[in-house]
Amino acid sequence: MDPFQFKNKEISKQECLELFENDAIFFDTLKAADSVRGDLCGNVVTYILNANINFTNVCTGSCQFCAFKVSKNSPSAFFLTPDQIGRKACDAKMAGAMEVCVQGGLLPEIDTHFQIEILKSIRAQTNPLGGISIHAFSPMEIYTAAENAGLDIKTALSMLKEAGLDSIPGTAAEILVDDVRKTLCPDKISADDWEKVVKTAHRTGIPTTCTIMYGHIEENKDRVEHLFRLKRIQEETGGFTEFIPLTFLHENTPLIKKGLVESGASGLLDLKMYAIPRLLFKEKLPNIQVSWVKLGTKFSQVGLCAGANDFGGTLMEENISKAAGSKYGSSMTQQKIENCIRQIGRVPKLRNTQYKIIEETAPKTPIQTF
Numbered sequence: 001m002d003p004f005q006f007k008n009k010e011i012s013k014q015e016c017l018e019l020f021e022n023d024a025i026f027f028d029t030l031k032a033a034d035s036v037r038g039d040l041c042g043n044v045v046t047y048i049l050n051a052n053i054n055f056t057n058v059c060t061g062s063c064q065f066c067a068f069k070v071s072k073n074s075p076s077a078f079f080l081t082p083d084q085i086g087r088k089a090c091d092a093k094m095a096g097a098m099e100v101c102v103q104g105g106l107l108p109e110i111d112t113h114f115q116i117e118i119l120k121s122i123r124a125q126t127n128p129l130g131g132i133s134i135h136a137f138s139p140m141e142i143y144t145a146a147e148n149a150g151l152d153i154k155t156a157l158s159m160l161k162e163a164g165l166d167s168i169p170g171t172a173a174e175i176l177v178d179d180v181r182k183t184l185c186p187d188k189i190s191a192d193d194w195e196k197v198v199k200t201a202h203r204t205g206i207p208t209t210c211t212i213m214y215g216h217i218e219e220n221k222d223r224v225e226h227l228f229r230l231k232r233i234q235e236e237t238g239g240f241t242e243f244i245p246l247t248f249l250h251e252n253t254p255l256i257k258k259g260l261v262e263s264g265a266s267g268l269l270d271l272k273m274y275a276i277p278r279l280l281f282k283e284k285l286p287n288i289q290v291s292w293v294k295l296g297t298k299f300s301q302v303g304l305c306a307g308a309n310d311f312g313g314t315l316m317e318e319n320i321s322k323a324a325g326s327k328y329g330s331s332m333t334q335q336k337i338e339n340c341i342r343q344i345g346r347v348p349k350l351r352n353t354q355y356k357i358i359e360e361t362a363p364k365t366p367i368q369t370f
Ligand SMILES: C[S@@+](CC[C@H](N)C(=O)[O-])C[C@H]1O[C@@H](n2cnc3c(N)ncnc32)[C@H](O)[C@@H]1O
Pocket: 059, 065, 066, 067, 068, 103, 104, 105, 106, 138, 139, 140, 141, 171, 172, 173, 174, 211, 213, 246, 247, 248, 249, 250, 253, 320, 321, 324
C-alpha cells in the first residue's frame, strides 16, 4: 500500500487499520502526512499562552489510567473555591496567558451551578485586566454536573455559555469504544454520551477540542473506531478546533499497579497517532497538537514532522501528567517554545483558542510558572 494515495483520497476503515498495522510503510505514512500538513499549514507552527487550573484532585471516578485523582481524606487532596480559581486566572493573565484550561475531579457537590460560580469568578476577576478565554470542563464534567443539578445537557450548556464558557476541552474521550471503556474507565460516560455532549456543545455555539488517550489496553481496531467517530462528528458539526493525541503515561497508574499493562505506547505508535489522523482528517480538522508535557520537546519536534502543526501551550501549571510520572516539567516559556519550533526550520505563530493568529505588537516577556 502506498500511503501517498491518501493525500487526495478518503481512507476506508480497512485501509486505516493497515496504516496502523503495516510497519513496512511506517516512514512513507509519516512522509505522506507531513506533506498533507505542509499543504494545509505551510511552515507555520502555532502555539498558545495558556495556564491549566485544576481546581480539585478529589474525584469519585475510577479511571484505571488516572494517577491524578485522590480520595477526600488523602493528605494531598485539594479543593479550590471559585474565588481562589478566579485569583489564579488573574495570576495567569498577569503572567501573559490568553486562555485558562480549567478541569477537576467529579464530586456530587460539583453541579452546573457550581461551575457557573467558577466561570463568574474568573470573568469578574479577569475582566478588569482585559479578560481571558475560558476553556473549561470536559464532557464528563459537564455531563456529571448537569446530572447533579437535575438539568438536561442542552440547558446546562446554554447556562454555562451564558456565564462565560468559551470552549470545552475534548478530554474524557479516552478510547470511544464501550468495550474498552468497560475496563479502562468503568464509571465514565459511554462513547455515545461523550458524542452527545460535544455535539450539543457545538450546536450551542461552544467549540471543543478532541482527543484520544492511547497506548494502554486498546487495539488498532479500537483506534480506528475512535478516529472514524471523531471524523463523523466533525463532518456533522464542524465544531472541533483541534485534535490532541494524548499518549498514555503509565508509571503511577492503577493499570500498571494491577498488571493490566506493562508500559505505554511505542515511539512508532506515538508518531502514527499524528500521521494517520492527519491523512484521515485532512482539511476537515487541520490542527493537530503535540503534547510536550507528555512527550518532551525532542519527541514533540519529531511529531511536528509527522503530521502535527501545533505546539500546544505554556500550561504554566500541570498536575495530571506529573501525577502519572511525566518528567518534562509543568511550564514552558514563550521563548523556549519559539526556539523549539525554529530549531526544526519552522515559523512560530501565536494563536488564540480558536486558532486565529495573533500578531504581536508588544515585546515578548518570558512566561513564568504562576
Ligand atoms: C484527568 S482528566 C480531568 C477531567 C475530568 N476529571 C475527566 O476525567 O474528564 C483529563 C484527561 O487527562 C487525561 N489523562 C489522565 N491520566 C492520564 C495518563 N496517565 N496519561 C495520559 N493522559 C491522561 C485523560 O485523557 C483524561 O480524560
